[in-house]
């Protein structure tokens with residue numbers, strides 16, 4: 001029997017991407033929760049370059065970086081496709097997944113935790129990037145069409161984590177009037193059974209976000 005281990009952190013959207021991929025394919029795995037303040041020597045050994053979760057270990061061989069791991073899962077196991085079969089569509093899915101990592105998530109996160117001019121700039125950058133995603137859905141249920149695929153899983157931060165953070169920090173960015181397609185997508189994505197079962201509890205994430213606010217406002 002193939003041995004599959006996954007090193008993750010419960011609140012990490014990157015870790016959850018990998019778990020979503022494994023769940024989608026129906027792969028059984030052993031989950032190992034990492035303490036990111038005190039990383040295990042196994043994690044550092046398996047991911048010496050980035051020293052981050054997630055790491056997937058398949059038959060003793062480690063793979064790091066969530067998007068790379070998702071592609072690996074798609075190639076290594078049978079089951080519903082994560083990437084489309086058509087080469088052009090595959091390239092397109094990779095393009096948007098990379099776009100989410102590079103152009104959407106950094107300014108969205110920054111907009112949550114910055115103030116003043118810095119927040120305004122991050123908000124503008126994030127709004128621009130989200131407009132492209134808003135158009136990309138183009139009347140479909142998911143980025144992948146009728147079923148969840150690479151881009152949907154890559155965008156899980158946008159569909160879940162960010163919306164909770166927005167509420168906690170009182171930020172208005174991904175609003176229904178500006179991004180109706182994205183808001184609808186987020187709803188559909190989060191209510192999909194294997195996604196819903198695997199998302200971290202909202203109140204636990206909210207506590208983490210409140211903790212960040214408190215730490216920021218504590219006297220230095």
Ligand SMILES: N[C@@H](CCC(=O)N[C@@H](CS)C(=O)NCC(=O)O)C(=O)O
Nearest residue numbers: 012013014036052053054065066067
């Ligand atoms: N590009 C990476 C990002 C992974 C990442 O940022 N992981 C965070 C948790 S959300 C981490 O392990 N942080 C620990 C650290 O930076 O020391 C991926 O897609 O897997």
